[in-house]
């Protein structure tokens with residue numbers, strides 16, 4: 001059984017206390033989420049490193065594609081709209097970028113920095129269909145907000 005978000009958030013909070021480095025925080029969150037939640041089969045960040053462009057950041061799981069323009073994929077839609085995207089069936093999402101053929105569903109959450117600008121997106125993929133819901137969205141948004149926006 002997977003751990004609750006409350007436990008994961010408490011552990012992440014303790015681990016990153018006093019750390020003011022986005023990459024270190026991203027690596028810690030990716031590791032904690034990937035190893036704590038069984039239905040999470042890929043967890044990683046894509047960082048905004050150039051206008052309209054996402055570049056792979058810290059992740060856990062198989063290889064992720066290296067760069068994603070804002071115009072493409074679920075990650076691009078999240079970056080464009082600055083809103084969480086939940087995809088129950090990746091095959092039904094036009095333009096989905098398949099990094100692993102086993103992926104069935106995913107959630108992508110926008111990550112904002114202290115000044116409120118978009119600095120990255122957090123992408124979580126599952127081999128299970130419809131693995132994500134509003135509770136995941138709320139918890140992941142809260143976790144990223146606490147880690148990067150304050």
Ligand code: SME
Nearest residue numbers: 064073074075096097099
């Ligand atoms: N599926 C994502 C691409 C990233 S990988 O899944 C790790 C997308 O469509 O944006």
